[in-house]
Amino acid sequence: MSELINPFDDNYFMRQALQEAEVAFEEEEIPVGAVVVWKNRIIARAHNQTERLSDVTAHAEMLAITAAANAIGGKYLKDCTLYVTMEPCTMCAGAIFWAQVSKVVFGAADLKRGYERLDPPVLHGKTEIVRGIMQAECQAIVDEFFQKLRK
Amino acid sequence: MSELINPFDDNYFMRQALQEAEVAFEEEEIPVGAVVVWKNRIIARAHNQTERLSDVTAHAEMLAITAAANAIGGKYLKDCTLYVTMEPCTMCAGAIFWAQVSKVVFGAADLKRGYERLDPPVLHGKTEIVRGIMQAECQAIVDEFFQKLRK
Numbered sequence: 682m683s684e685l686i687n688p689f690d691d692n693y694f695m696r697q698a699l700q701e702a703e704v705a706f707e708e709e710e711i712p713v714g715a716v717v718v719w720k721n722r723i724i725a726r727a728h729n730q731t732e733r734l735s736d737v738t739a740h741a742e743m744l745a746i747t748a749a750a751n752a753i754g755g756k757y758l759k760d761c762t763l764y765v766t767m768e769p770c771t772m773c774a775g776a777i778f779w780a781q782v783s784k785v786v787f788g789a790a791d792l793k794r795g796y797e798r799l800d801p802p803v804l805h806g807k808t809e810i811v812r813g814i815m816q817a818e819c820q821a822i823v824d825e826f827f828q829k830l831r832k
Numbered sequence: 833m834s835e836l837i838n839p840f841d842d843n844y845f846m847r848q849a850l851q852e853a854e855v856a857f858e859e860e861e862i863p864v865g866a867v868v869v870w871k872n873r874i875i876a877r878a879h880n881q882t883e884r885l886s887d888v889t890a891h892a893e894m895l896a897i898t899a900a901a902n903a904i905g906g907k908y909l910k911d912c913t914l915y916v917t918m919e920p921c922t923m924c925a926g927a928i929f930w931a932q933v934s935k936v937v938f939g940a941a942d943l944k945r946g947y948e949r950l951d952p953p954v955l956h957g958k959t960e961i962v963r964g965i966m967q968a969e970c971q972a973i974v975d976e977f978f979q980k981l982r983k
Binding site for chain 2: 756
């Protein structure tokens with residue numbers, strides 16, 4: 682008997698988010714990427730564009746949330762999962778809360794600016810959170826970016 | 833001897849932010865308004881547009897920060913003051929941090945969703961904060977909005 686394999690697991694979608702981070706890297710942006718998934722379909726994908734847009738609010742998650750709301754035709758992302766390569770910052774976690782995103786999956790932790798430091802917790806208690814998917818790869822691309830910057 | 837009166841004080845600019853909140857009220861948006869001031873000049877003004885844009889990220893402060901960055905031609909708002917009728921939420925405070933806004937002036941407190949509940953503090957320690965300017969008026973327009981909604 683062979684086991685059925687679901688190709689659409691958290692690793693699959695994180696790999697898509699990581700592809701977005703790679704696009705950001707090529708564009709000399711801090712390489713963070715995000716996708717929003719609804720019923721196993723990617724309805725939005727985005728990468729950090731703070732430099733290109735000269736706008737601190739243009740984090741991957743913010744752009745992905747706005748794009749997903751456009752795709753759905755409503756501002757709440759209740760049955761959606763946000764995949765993002767880095768732990769969201771305070772701003773992005775606030776947006777995730779307002780958008781009522783059901784599930785958040787992130788890769789690398791961000792001990793300095795990540796939302797998980799904050800008390801009381803920023804995300805809704807019912808939000809499902811999965812941490813550390815493809816953590817090494819998600820961290821490596823950011824490390825590589827900053828090493829290159831310092832040269 | 834007569835005293836010189838500076839017409840451009842915190843009350844003056846908060847009144848401008850409140851005018852933006854009034855526009856939001858007319859548009860059936862939660863009535864919050866904001867302006868960004870640089871050298872006594874308003875370089876951006878915005879009101880909450882979450883309904884119109886169907887986008888939870890379209891808070892007055894977020895739109896004002898993006899518009900101010902466009903006006904300045906750079907993403908940092910170092911010598912700017914943000915006036916906003918309500919205490920910023922977690923998301924907006926995160927954006928204020930990233931934008932390095934020098935001074936934040938808000939009207940009414942938001943005990944439920946405001947950033948001041950959070951620990952560690954979300955804003956930079958050097959950010960000047962002025963609370964409660966035109967507090968009664970800023971709160972009244974929000975109360976009126978929700979009373980009207982319940983009818």
